[in-house]
Amino acid sequence: MSSSEWRNDQPLPYHVAMIMDGNGRWAQMHKLPRIAGHHAGAKRAEELIRFAGDTLNLPYLTLFALSAENWHRPKSEINLLMQLLDQFITDKLNEFVANNVRLLVIGDLSVLPVSLQRTIEHAIASTAGNSGLVLSVALNYGGRQEIIRACRKINAEITAGTIDPERLDITTFRSYLYAPHVPDPDLIIRTGGEQRISNFLIWQLAYAELYFTKTMWPDFTVKEFLQAISDFQTRDRRFGATEE
Numbered sequence: 001m002s003s004s005e006w007r008n009d010q011p012l013p014y015h016v017a018m019i020m021d022g023n024g025r026w027a028q029m030h031k032l033p034r035i036a037g038h039h040a041g042a043k044r045a046e047e048l049i050r051f052a053g054d055t056l057n058l059p060y061l062t063l064f065a066l067s068a069e070n071w072h073r074p075k076s077e078i079n080l081l082m083q084l085l086d087q088f089i090t091d092k093l094n095e096f097v098a099n100n101v102r103l104l105v106i107g108d109l110s111v112l113p114v115s116l117q118r119t120i121e122h123a124i125a126s127t128a129g130n131s132g133l134v135l136s137v138a139l140n141y142g143g144r145q146e147i148i149r150a151c152r153k154i155n156a157e158i159t160a161g162t163i164d165p166e167r168l169d170i171t172t173f174r175s176y177l178y179a180p181h182v183p184d185p186d187l188i189i190r191t192g193g194e195q196r197i198s199n200f201l202i203w204q205l206a207y208a209e210l211y212f213t214k215t216m217w218p219d220f221t222v223k224e225f226l227q228a229i230s231d232f233q234t235r236d237r238r239f240g241a242t243e244e
């Protein structure tokens with residue numbers, strides 16, 4: 001077996017989160033408009049979601065589709081991205097229902113176009129009873145914003161007397177995050193060559209293994225996904241403890 005193959009006898013990650021970076025540069029390399037990179041990226045996401053659910057039986061997959069900071073892009077690109085996301089969720093819904101995929105969306109959805117908000121609500125409701133892959137899509141998401149939002153909610157409860165601040169702990173705090181029942185990611189993959197986290201799941205990634213690749217997202221194949229998993233399987237995860 002080649003070293004790039006994932007091993008069935010080694011623990012698989014339970015939750016993989018992906019920063020899908022490099023669509024714009026991929027488009028530039030192919031002398032195409034940036035939105036063509038996002039379309040190619042959506043195709044890649046489609047393939048990897050199917051593989052994660054059907055072949056890997058991965059319980060949780062989270063995809064960073066739009067950061068809270070991505071709004072500082074030309075309005076034309078944002079509008080096309082909104083359309084693409086709406087189309088993506090609409091087109092994939094039947095497949096998610098058929099394949100037992102449960103869709104969650106994390107982030108501040110209030111500023112998204114109302115039509116996209118409706119599409120999201122409908123897709124979340126239609127897949128709520130599914131028990132297979134939990135696919136979380138991070139949209140207008142920022143980790144710092146998520147933590148501040150949780151603090152505001154907790155503060156309101158402290159003011160109302162329903163939380164004793166002395167009893168606030170990690171478990172209680174977690175319950176105020178966007179998706180409290182989704183476990184922390186075991187593996188975070190970032191494509192596109194940058195080696196940073198960019199405000200993604202910063203509370204949840206405390207013990208995640210990080211995998212960075214120079215491959216642009218539209219070129220991130222199933223084969224490379226398996227290489228990332230194989231690399232994860234070589235990591236010694238001690239969670240702050242010692243070997244003994």
Ligand code: FPP
Nearest residue numbers: 020021022023024025026041042045065137
């Ligand atoms: C980052 O590349 C990518 C995005 C901001 C958009 C990601 C969206 C998709 C892949 C569409 C599919 C959506 C879902 C829900 C699966 P970039 O534009 O920052 O690339 P660059 O760094 O090369 O400019």
